[in-house]
Each structure stands twice: as structure tokens, then as C-alpha cells.
Amino acid sequence: xxxxxxxxxxxxxxxxxxxxxxxxxxxxxxxxxxxxxxxxxxxxxxxxxxxxxxxxxxxxxxxxxxxxxxxxxxxxxxxxxxxxxxxxxxxxxxxxxxxxxxxxxxxxxxxxx
Amino acid sequence: xxxxxxxxxxxxxxxxxxxxxxxxxxxxxxxxxxxxxxxxxxxxxxxxxxxxxxxxxxxxxxxxxxxxxxxxxxxxxxxxxxxxxxxxxxxxxxxxxxxxxxxxxxxxxxxxxx
Numbered sequence: 001x002x003x004x005x006x007x008x009x010x011x012x013x014x015x016x017x018x019x020x021x022x023x024x025x026x027x028x029x030x031x032x033x034x035x036x037x038x039x040x041x042x043x044x045x046x047x048x049x050x051x052x053x054x055x056x057x058x059x060x061x062x063x064x065x066x067x068x069x070x071x072x073x074x075x076x077x078x079x080x081x082x083x084x085x086x087x088x089x090x091x092x093x094x095x096x097x098x099x100x101x102x103x104x105x106x107x108x109x110x111x112x113x
Numbered sequence: 114x115x116x117x118x119x120x121x122x123x124x125x126x127x128x129x130x131x132x133x134x135x136x137x138x139x140x141x142x143x144x145x146x147x148x149x150x151x152x153x154x155x156x157x158x159x160x161x162x163x164x165x166x167x168x169x170x171x172x173x174x175x176x177x178x179x180x181x182x183x184x185x186x187x188x189x190x191x192x193x194x195x196x197x198x199x200x201x202x203x204x205x206x207x208x209x210x211x212x213x214x215x216x217x218x219x220x221x222x223x224x225x226x227x
Contacts, residue, residue, distance in 0.1 A: 033215065042219040043157065043202060048212070055212050091156065098213045099145040099206050104156040 006105035021077040021108045025094030032075045037089045119218025136203035137185040145206040193225045
């Protein structure tokens with residue numbers, strides 16, 4: 001599961017800036033999930049994507065947040081005009097198909113100052 | 114619904130004792146139930162999973178049981194060791210709009226006391 005790569009590992013942004021979080025899934029995996037984790041809390045579902053398609057974005061705020069998983073390249077979670085409350089660890093996971101093992105990346109720790 | 118409840122939130126056991134963590138889910142269509150272990154500052158790692166066509170699965174000191182009728186599943190760790198100390202998350206595949214996604218429980222912080 002070391003194959004899921006997220007970068008950057010740590011990201012510091014000032015309020016109002018944009019944050020871009022990248023996730024390269026395990027080679028051959030076409031399903032990507034993004035989760036948000038606050039300190040001492042659980043993994044909150046944000047969005048589920050397959051190549052070029054958003055399957056379920058019900059956990060993602062409708063404003064300022066967007067996600068994509070293009071045909072080529074990593075999946076991107078974009079947060080515009082960040083606020084202090086966006087500070088969290090953002091994990092992505094990938095799987096080869098539905099209902100199979102999902103492997104997590106090491107996460108991106110976003111700090112908004 | 115999209116709800117996975119997990120208990121207890123914290124659990125302390127003496128080294129060598131067993132630990133049991135329980136989860137319940139609400140979607141009767143759920144058919145895949147993984148368990149993850151997350152050490153401090155690290156990524157969640159899959160430790161065991163079970164599908165709805167079996168009632169129990171074991172891997173060395175770790176076992177998972179599933180009761181589909183009651184919609185609950187449990188993680189059992191026997192002969193606990195200090196390195197088992199971590200946060201454990203259960204998850205269930207939730208069917209929505211024809212596709213499955215994974216919804217996680219709120220986690221159990223396990224402390225194994227030497």
C-alpha cells in the first residue's frame with residue numbers, strides 16, 4: 001500500500017489562498033477516495049472519483065472545494081480561499097474496483113495561518 | 114442511511130489480554146467491511162476485512178466477526194502487545210446511486226498497558 005503517493009506532506013497557507021493537494025493512486029487503480037481527518041477524530045468522507053468522473057461528492061462542501069481525477073495525472077483536491085477551519089489532514093485512498101481493499105496515502109497536513 | 118457507529122471510543126487493556134471493538138451499520142446493502150489501524154501521525158493501514166458471505170475471518174491474533182442480520186461486526190485482538198496500541202477504524206461499504214463508497218466509524222483508541 002506504499003504505492004499511494006500524496007504530496008505535499010505538509011502545506012501551510014495563509015487565509016484566502018488556494019491549497020492544491022495531489023494524490024497518485026496505486027498503479028492500475030482507477031478509484032480514488034478523499035477523506036478529511038481532524039486531530040483526534042475519525043475519517044470523514046469527502047468525495048469518490050473514478051477516472052474523469054466524480055461518482056459521489058456528497059461529503060464535500062459545495063463552495064470552495066473541488067476535486068478531479070483526470071485521464072492522465074494525479075487526483076487533485078482543491079480548496080479555494082482557505083479558512084482556519086480547513087486545517088486538517090487530508091487522506092486519499094485508492095482501490096482497483098468497488099468493494100475491494102482501499103489503500104491510503106500518507107496524507108497532506110494542511111495548516112491555515 | 115450512511116451511518117457506521119463504533120464502540121468504545123477508548124479501550125485500555127493489559128498486555129496479553131484480549132480487546133474487542135464493535136461496529137454497527139445501517140445500510141442492509143453493505144457487503145464489505147474492512148478494519149484499519151492508524152498509528153500516531155501515520156496513514157490508516159488495512160489489517161483485516163470481511164465480506165458479507167462469511168461470518169468470521171481470522172489472521173493470527175486478529176479476527177473479525179460479522180452478523181448481517183443484526184448489522185454489526187466486531188474486531189477481536191487476542192494476546193495484545195504494546196505495539197497493538199493505535200487507533201482502529203471500522204468501515205462499511207455503503208451503496209448509493211448504484212455505487213459503493215466506504216464510510217468509517219469514529220475510531221477506537223486502544224492502549225495496551227505493559
